[in-house]
Amino acid sequence: MKTAVLVFPGSNCDHDAYHALKHVVGVDAEFVWHKRSSLEGFDAVVIPGGFTYGDYLRTGAMANLSPVMGAVRRFAEGGGPVIGICNGFQILLEAGLLPGAMIVNESLRFVCDYVHLLAGADRTPFTRGIAEGTILKVPVAHYQGNYYADERTLSSLEERGQVVFRYCDPEGNVTKAANPNGSARNIAGICNEGGNVLGMMPHPERCAEEAMGSADGRRLFDAMVAWLGERRA
Numbered sequence: 001m002k003t004a005v006l007v008f009p010g011s012n013c014d015h016d017a018y019h020a021l022k023h024v025v026g027v028d029a030e031f032v033w034h035k036r037s038s039l040e041g042f043d044a045v046v047i048p049g050g051f052t053y054g055d056y057l058r059t060g061a062m063a064n065l066s067p068v069m070g071a072v073r074r075f076a077e078g079g080g081p082v083i084g085i086c087n088g089f090q091i092l093l094e095a096g097l098l099p100g101a102m103i104v105n106e107s108l109r110f111v112c113d114y115v116h117l118l119a120g121a122d123r124t125p126f127t128r129g130i131a132e133g134t135i136l137k138v139p140v141a142h143y144q145g146n147y148y149a150d151e152r153t154l155s156s157l158e159e160r161g162q163v164v165f166r167y168c169d170p171e172g173n174v175t176k177a178a179n180p181n182g183s184a185r186n187i188a189g190i191c192n193e194g195g196n197v198l199g200m201m202p203h204p205e206r207c208a209e210e211a212m213g214s215a216d217g218r219r220l221f222d223a224m225v226a227w228l229g230e231r232r233a
Contacts, residue, residue, distance in 0.1 A: 001027050001228055004042040006072075006088075008034040008063045011050035013085065013205065020208040021046070025221045034066035043228050044081045044125070045072060047088030049141070049203060059102060059144045060090035069095055081125035081224055082197045086142055089189070089199035098190055098199045099157070100149035105142070106182025112141040114213065115180050117188050117202060118168040121161050123195045125227035126220040135172045136165075136216040138202035140180055145201040147183040147190075154184055165189035165200055 003021050007014045014031060021029040032039070039045060053062035063069070069091070076082050076097055084092040092098045105111055119127060119134040130136075149157070157163050165188040169178040179186045181201070189200030204217030 001043050001225065002041060003027055003029045003044045003046060004032040004039055005029055005046045005048060006034060006068055007031050008050065008052040008066060010052045010054055011048055013049035013087075013203065016203070017046045017048040017085070017205040020205040020217070020221060024208045024218060025225060027225055032068060034063070034068045037067045037071055039068075039071040039075045042075070044224055045075055045083070047072070047082070047084040047091055048205070049086030049088055052087055052091065055087070058094070060087060060094040063087075063091045064094040073097065076192070076197050079194065079196050081227065083126050083220070083224075084199040085203055085205065086145070086201055089201055090144065092197065092199045097197050098192055099153050100147055100190070102144045103146045103148050104144050105146050105180070110141075110143045111145070111180045112139070113180065114139045115188075115202060116168050116170050116172075116178065117165040118172050118174060119164070120166060121164045121191065123161065124164060124191045124198045125196060125224050126198050127164055128223045128227050130219055130223060133172065135168065135170070136219070137207065137214040138204055138217055139206050140202045142181070142201055145181040145183065147187045147201070149184060157190055160193060162190050162193065163187055164191050164198060165202070
């Protein structure tokens with residue numbers, strides 16, 4: 001069982017993801033440079049956070065043009081599990097693998113803090129076994145994490161069960177005060193129709209150990225390992 005951790009010029013959360021996967025969860029992980037055009041031999045793909053290409057043009061826009069993204073599309077189309085975290089989520093949106101876009105936080109400020117997430121869909125490889133209504137404590141760190149989509153798209157996401165996480169308070173109430181960036185309908189993470197591609201702004205790889213203030217992030221990677229194990233059986 002091997003997981004690819006993509007690396008673009010400017011990535012800065014790649015080592016966090018690698019550490020969580022290899023040293024905490026215990027799965028084989030390998031850095032994959034963005035110029036690579038094949039993901040053959042990998043069972044899952046992680047697109048970590050960072051500032052790919054500096055994000056000077058539009059977050060994730062340049063990374064979407066990297067050769068490895070063609071391989072990611074083929075991997076996802078084949079049903080392989082893909083998770084995009086923070087900048088990785090933005091890249092998945094730019095690549096059209098997930099609907100919608102990211103705009104600047106409503107506060108016009110960079111947000112770096114722990115937030116609470118209300119789990120809303122357990123059909124992805126990364127949330128399988130995390131029951132709907134579960135509350136997770138996971139950190140965010142971003143300036144453009146304000147998820148936007150038109151009303152028709154938002155309604156479609158909800159009707160099809162593609163809203164995986166919403167920002168909530170510690171009691172699970174989805175309120176405006178609990179929304180750190182102004183995201184539409186408090187959305188913090190969504191998946192594609194197939195459920196195998198997940199994008200989320202919070203960082204599960206930064207809270208895979210209790211020493212980090214929460215180990216809730218590990219649940220996503222453990223779920224991925226269990227899902228892959230069942231798929232192989």
